[in-house]
Amino acid sequence: MKKSIAIIDYGVGNIQSVKEAIGSLGYNLFVSNDTNKLAKADGLILPGVGAFGAAMESLHERRLIVPLNELVLEQKKPILGICLGMQLLADFSEENGYHNGLGWIxxxxxxxxxxxxxxxxxVGWNDVDIRQKEPLFDRMQGTSNFYFDHSYHFDAKNEEDVAARVNYGxxxxxxVKRGNIHGVQFHPEKSQITGLRLLKGFLNSIG
Structure with missing residues (x-):
């Protein structure tokens, strides 16, 4: 049976391009903010573009914070945050003021x-220095080059949570990676074959 993947729809995100990328890999895929439906998925994708504060407000408005904490922290459902979706995993953001994040990493x-x-x-293509190969980078061969577009970055408190770094000054x-929680600052859905390999690595890791 094919694994079921849910893209979390919270009104902020590049959902269509992520949907097309994952759909091309042949997985059962749906987009929803219905927590009952999200609970039935084998894995979750948290996309995102835009401002951190607005994204957290959207999650609160849709009453997704508590259910997502249950699914990810208690039930250990695998999740991949993309771009802003990765930043939301942090404790806080200083973008346009101070905003609390999900606090998962x-x-x-x-x-x-x-x-x-x-x-x-x-903005642009950069090689990444892989620190933790599995599962996101276990299909990589040679240089891993991805497309970035961001003004803020995730300053991780613990180096063991860092799966890869990029040299930009x-x-x-x-x-990032902590157990079942994964995040990437770059856009795998815009990173051509390398991005698809990364998505495949995450999806294949889902039990």
Whole structure:
């Protein structure tokens, strides 16, 4: 039986492009903010573009915080946060003021410093330095190149939660992992074959 994957629809996100990318891999896929339906999925995708505060407000308005805590922290359902979706995993963000995050992986979201001819936002293709190969990067061969588009970055408190870094003046966090919780700062759905391999690695890891 094919695994069922749910994209969490909370009104903020690049849902269509993520849906098309995962759909091309042949998985049963649906988009929903109905917690009863999300509970039946084998794995979850939390996409996101835009502002951190607005995203958290949308999750609160749809009463998704408590159910997601139950599914992810208690039931250990695998989840992948993408771009802003990864940043929401943090304790807080300093984007446009101070905002609490989901607090699933210790750390804060702060603005990229830039300087030394480094533009903010950080937009474009960059190689990543893989620190934890499985499961996101276990299908990678040679250089892993992904597409980034962000002005803020996840400053992880614990290095053991960092799955990959990208060199942009500093070694910014490119991916995180803590147990069943995964996140990537880049856009795998826009990263061509390498991005599809990463999505495949996550989806294949779902038991």
């Amino acid at each position: 210790s750390g804060g979201v702060i603005r990229i410093e830039g300087g030394q001819n480094l533009r903010v936002p950080h 500093l070694g910014l966090v490119a991916a």
